[in-house]
Amino acid sequence: ALRERFESIFDRLKGRGKLTEADVDVALRDVRRSLLEADVDYKVVKALLESIRGRAVGKDVLESITPGQQVATIVYEELADLMGTEPSPLAISPKPPSIYLMVGLQGGGKTTSTVKLARRLAGSHRPLVVACDLRRPAAVEQLKILAAQSRVPFYGPEHGEKDVLRVVEGALEYASGHLNDVILLDTAGRLHADEELMEELAAMKRAAPPTEVLLVVDAMTGQEAVKVASAFHERLRLTGVLLSKLDGDARGGAALAIRKATGVPIKFAGVGEGTDALEVFDARRMAQRILG
Amino acid sequence: GLFSGGAIDPEFWDRLEEVLISGDVGAALSQSLVEQLKQAARERRVATTEGLYGLFASILAQRLSEVPLMGRPVEPEKGVLTIVLLVGVNGSGKTTTAGKLACKWAKEGLEVIMAASDTFRAAAAEQLKIWGERSGVRVVAQQQGSDAAAVAFDALAAARSSGADVLIVDTAGRLHSKHNLMEELKKIARILDRERGESKLETLLVLDSVMGQNGLAQAKTFNSALSLSGVVLTKYDNTAKGGIILAIADEMKTPVRYVGLGEGEDDLRPFDVEEFVRALLE
Ligand SMILES: Nc1nc2c(ncn2[C@@H]2O[C@H](COP(=O)(O)OP(=O)(O)OP(=O)(O)O)[C@@H](O)[C@H]2O)c(=O)[nH]1
Ligand SMILES: Nc1nc2c(ncn2[C@@H]2O[C@H](COP(=O)(O)OP(=O)(O)OP(=O)(O)O)[C@@H](O)[C@H]2O)c(=O)[nH]1
């Protein structure tokens, strides 16, 4: 782990007065390699190293902890601060219903996460999950089954419906008739580069102005995370990110990159295939994980 | 671009390393590839960045082409059953790839059967059945929650008794770090291996192009569990470069056989080394 590696790097520093630039740079080479291996965007890595260097160089070597621990602490804090240690709860509209639009690349975990969120909200609200993926084979069926298994109300398209805006319209009507105060719209996966499909999301936003636009991102995503998140953010103004499949062994550096590039808070972590596998995002734990 | 006529200076080498890293090649391999190019450039006295492009492209292409079956699609023969087992982490594109392969081989006049061995995920069998309708291919399935290995067993029996040319086995997505799920997958593979007789078995890792360094861990773990005969690099129509396949080729000699280029039935092509290298370096 980082702390242990820093111990050996800084061992020879015991008894010296201040952390010099040369000392810190040795440690930062290690941090750079570690962050890149964790899939943190290389531009974000550069910026991070700069701010860590700024905080560490010239610091007095403390009595109470080793220099290695000192620098490791600075590194962890920089990462955690970047991702935001304040928990960022789901926004609830002052004027119900709250509408949550779930978006993201193909296969990221939107459908599963839609039901996870609904299940979490079911204790205090009357959520309705809506099947707006009219493209993927059996997508509507998948959402319907997951909703039934989690005992969450479901609304889907008429048979043969091709127009998502009609489904959104129908869902709003259905929700008001059934007193659902949170509507979660599951959408088809799409490429940020697909202009036509990004426009479909923009049109859905206009038809049902969302309280939250949540980007679902696979924790195993590599260097493309910044481009993807920025494109979705530019087009749709994201309000939150859900990082899925964190129950795997991916270090998850995409989390850092996304936050840094868009400023959008990571609100939740998907930690399993079950609809109960949802946690509030913890930046400090994530920082530890990214640094390995 | 990077190779258009600047000086070959330390900043050039840094930027080249960044191009590779941003393409998900990985920090360690990117560094060693840049070292290899520096060395080759010295030996050949290449003085311009334009000259470096061709040299680097051929270094990368060679590393890939040296891997047996790199870019070679699966070629089933009539009269000998070929089993194609699709494995990989959740959401990578296995079921869609199964459907695309079924469509392709059915069009070529081969007898194809598909096994819906994902008995876990909601509507997994339904999704594969729709591909079965699109391709005119029979799908062997059981209820959600039934034994995945049993479905594979039944499908293989059906394939052998009906004289099918290809059996495509779709499996549930699973994170390679989940020991019990990898054990389940090994059981499916064992049963297919035990029952296949003279049939050929191809085990393909379905890998999303957007994956970072975890893609290498996926390949290593799935390979040591099942011995992979190739990778399908899906969602290559995305902007991601899929550079992790260089590390996979380097460390495990596993060839990329196909790329997925979209969600439609024709969106699957044999992997092309030259095209991949060109896209990585642009
Ligand atoms: N292990 C694990 N698997 C997950 C998690 N979230 C989703 N999955 C799995 O990932 C796969 C894809 O999930 P979906 O919910 O279908 O993803 P999607 O974004 O709706 O996919 P498309 O609609 O095709 O774009 C499924 O196998 C899910 O069970 C998670 O947090 N952990
Ligand atoms: N753009 C693009 N999308 C793809 C490609 N291959 C698959 N997809 C999409 O990716 C999503 C996931 O595909 P699936 O085939 O369900 O993936 P899977 O590996 O079977 O998922 P699980 O069974 O849940 O693990 C779907 O929305 C597919 O349409 C591809 O080559 N390009």
Ligand SMILES: [Mg+2]
């Ligand atoms: Mg979905």
Ligand SMILES: [Mg+2]
């Ligand atoms: Mg599948």
